[in-house]
Amino acid sequence: MASENIKLPYKSIIDGGLQPGKSFFIRGVVNPNPYRIQFSLRHRFGIAFLYNPRFDQNKVVCNTWDGQWGKEENSTSVPFVKGQPFEITIYCASNNFDVSVDGKHAFTYAYRFQKLNEIDVFEVLGDAQLTCVQAA
Numbered sequence: 439m440a441s442e443n444i445k446l447p448y449k450s451i452i453d454g455g456l457q458p459g460k461s462f463f464i465r466g467v468v469n470p471n472p473y474r475i476q477f478s479l480r481h482r483f484g485i486a487f488l489y490n491p492r493f494d495q496n497k498v499v500c501n502t503w504d505g506q507w508g509k510e511e512n513s514t515s516v517p518f519v520k521g522q523p524f525e526i527t528i529y530c531a532s533n534n535f536d537v538s539v540d541g542k543h544a545f546t547y548a549y550r551f552q553k554l555n556e557i558d559v560f561e562v563l564g565d566a567q568l569t570c571v572q573a574a
């Protein structure tokens with residue numbers, strides 16, 4: 439993928455889609471007056487996984503879109519700090535996405551959309567600057 443001063447929105451195609459063991463590593467800096475950041479893993483018909491730090495509500499919202507939003511799974515702490523650098527890893531485990539921020543486990547999201555190989559777009563939107571995005 440890419441590195442250094444990546445402007446948002448950022449979008450990349452995941453060759454062959456997801457499978458257990460695949461991971462995404464993103465390094466960036468939160469904007470000084472952030473509203474929200476949106477990390478999405480998408481497929482042709484929807485969003486398999488939205489990880490959405492919300493500074494306005496002081497929580498992280500996780501959800502799936504399949505024509506409509508499903509039930510939100512929220513974390514009541516936001517492991518991102520305005521104006522500060524961060525590193526986030528999204529790891530595809532056998533049954534769930536595992537999110538770590540700055541080396542600490544932050545969220546587990548059980549797969550709702552099960553056809554991992556059809557999840558072929560990774561997207562980041564919102565109030566951050568990115569310096570590195572790697573897929574492994």
Ligand code: GAL
Binds near residue numbers: 490510
């Ligand atoms: C909605 C919001 C969407 C998305 C969704 C997640 O309120 O408009 O952008 O974040 O929540 O459940």
